[in-house]
Amino acid sequence: MSGPFSDLTETLFEEKSVLSESYQPDKILERDEEIEGYRYALQDVLFGREPDNVMLYGKAGLGKTAVTKYMMDALQKEVSIRDEADELFVHDLNCNGKTLFMIIRRLVNELLPDSASPFPKRGLGTGDAFDELYKQLDRHGGTHLLVFDELDHLDDADTLLYELPRAQANKHIVEAQIGVIGISNNYTFRNSLSSKVRDTLMEREISFRPYHADELRTILNDRAKRAFAEGSWDDSAVAMAAAIAAKDQGNARQAIDLLRTGAEIADRTGDDCIRDDHVENARELVQRGRLKTRIQDQTDHAQYILETMAYLEKDYETPARSKTIKTNYETVAESWGAEPLSTLKSIQKHLSDLQMLGFLNRRAENKGRKGGHYYEYQLDLDAEIILETRDELEGQLQ
Numbered sequence: 001m002s003g004p005f006s007d008l009t010e011t012l013f014e015e016k017s018v019l020s021e022s023y024q025p026d027k028i029l030e031r032d033e034e035i036e037g038y039r040y041a042l043q044d045v046l047f048g049r050e051p052d053n054v055m056l057y058g059k060a061g062l063g064k065t066a067v068t069k070y071m072m073d074a075l076q077k078e079v080s081i082r083d084e085a086d087e088l089f090v091h092d093l094n095c096n097g098k099t100l101f102m103i104i105r106r107l108v109n110e111l112l113p114d115s116a117s118p119f120p121k122r123g124l125g126t127g128d129a130f131d132e133l134y135k136q137l138d139r140h141g142g143t144h145l146l147v148f149d150e151l152d153h154l155d156d157a158d159t160l161l162y163e164l165p166r167a168q169a170n171k172h173i174v175e176a177q178i179g180v181i182g183i184s185n186n187y188t189f190r191n192s193l194s195s196k197v198r199d200t201l202m203e204r205e206i207s208f209r210p211y212h213a214d215e216l217r218t219i220l221n222d223r224a225k226r227a228f229a230e231g232s233w234d235d236s237a238v239a240m241a242a243a244i245a246a247k248d249q250g251n252a253r254q255a256i257d258l259l260r261t262g263a264e265i266a267d268r269t270g271d272d273c274i275r276d277d278h279v280e281n282a283r284e285l286v287q288r289g290r291l292k293t294r295i296q297d298q299t300d301h302a303q304y305i306l307e308t309m310a311y312l313e314k315d316y317e318t319p320a321r322s323k324t325i326k327t328n329y330e331t332v333a334e335s336w337g338a339e340p341l342s343t344l345k346s347i348q349k350h351l352s353d354l355q356m357l358g359f360l361n362r363r364a365e366n367k368g369r370k371g372g373h374y375y376e377y378q379l380d381l382d383a384e385i386i387l388e389t390r391d392e393l394e395g396q397l398q
């Protein structure tokens with residue numbers, strides 16, 4: 001019996017999950033210096049001593065999380081075969097959107113015996129949570145590496161970084177040892193800490209720089225070999241994805257996304273080989289997606305103005321003055337059942353904001369004393385994308 005799925009076969013992909021975000025590579029490429037820095041900072045764990053605190057810095061997609069996971073796994077393995085090493089516990093905590101209390105409570109709950117009830121959400125304070133944490137750490141003994149990812153998003157990183165590194169010196173913990181690993185996107189994070197924390201943290205800093213095109217190529221080639229069936233990709237398509245991402249932010253996540261999206265496009269069009277044009281299409285698709293998100297993030301009236309500009313553009317009426325834009329904008333706003341903003345000033349303010357955000361181009365016109373001085377605006381992006389996005393958004397609201 002045949003159904004809508006029966007003719008589907010896996011052609012290009014051998015193991016597509018290798019290109020997914022959750023995939024943890026078993027080897028890390030092109031990050032030897034960072035690995036060396038980590039190795040040095042954590043080596044004391046192997047000899048039963050307290051390790052250095054580590055702070056990792058670097059923009060999105062540069063391998064901070066992947067390298068950290070790799071190092072933690074490698075250390076666990078090594079600890080298990082060395083007699084002089086204490087037992088090792090690794091705690092992964094993502095701080096995004098969390099308060100200090102939530103994070104410490106989460107740690108406590110990880111450490112409590114299975115039979116115990118969780119640390120209460122209400123009624124006790126952060127100080128109580130720290131007390132319980134120290135008690136539990138001592139109950140376990142051994143070495144605990146506490147990995148705080150996206151640490152710059154924590155509401156009170158200062159207190160965290162004041163308390164934990166001093167726990168042993170202050171005799172809050174006696175049986176256990178801890179090492180703090182903080183990961184941050186933000187290079188100025190250290191400056192946001194108080195001077196007493198900065199002066200005493202004594203952390204090792206490892207900074208992750210953007211990948212070059214040839215490094216991304218190595219990473220992508222390795223993934224391609226595992227992800228795709230033999231002979232189903234062109235080396236130049238891989239090189240292209242690497243080059244695009246290197247030119248942008250040197251972000252490995254973006255490079256992998258481009259390759260995966262390119263492969264999906266090839267797969268959908270029934271091609272048996274991933275070529276440059278598939279990656280090029282993937283780039284456009286990804287850019288379009290990003291642009292749509294940016295349009296969505298604008299206020300309703302800013303979106304009506306963008307929509308107005310798209311219509312004017314299609315009717316060859318741009319560049320246009322704010323007065324013309326205002327008249328047309330009123331029709332657009334009303335067509336969506338909204339009350340238009342009434343003053344020219346408010347429209348001009350929106351136009352100026354949209355220009356600063358890169359949606360519009362502005363040029364100054366000076367027509368002498370009689371004509372006066374004014375600005376003319378036109379779109380700096382494809383009108384179709386705006387109209388498509390607007391349709392989709394309003395469609396979702398219906």
Ligand SMILES: Nc1ncnc2c1ncn2[C@@H]1O[C@H](COP(=O)(O)OP(=O)(O)OP(=O)(O)O)[C@@H](O)[C@H]1O
Nearest residue numbers: 025028029031059060061062063064065066252253
């Ligand atoms: N050197 C590398 N070798 C193999 N894969 C890598 C390497 N660097 C990054 N990757 C892969 O690229 C993707 C992004 O890396 P990762 O999640 O570690 O970035 P990050 O620096 O933690 O970014 P963010 O700040 O956004 O969390 C992951 O899929 C990861 O497996």
Ligand SMILES: [Mg+2]
Nearest residue numbers: 064065066149
């Ligand atoms: Mg990360």
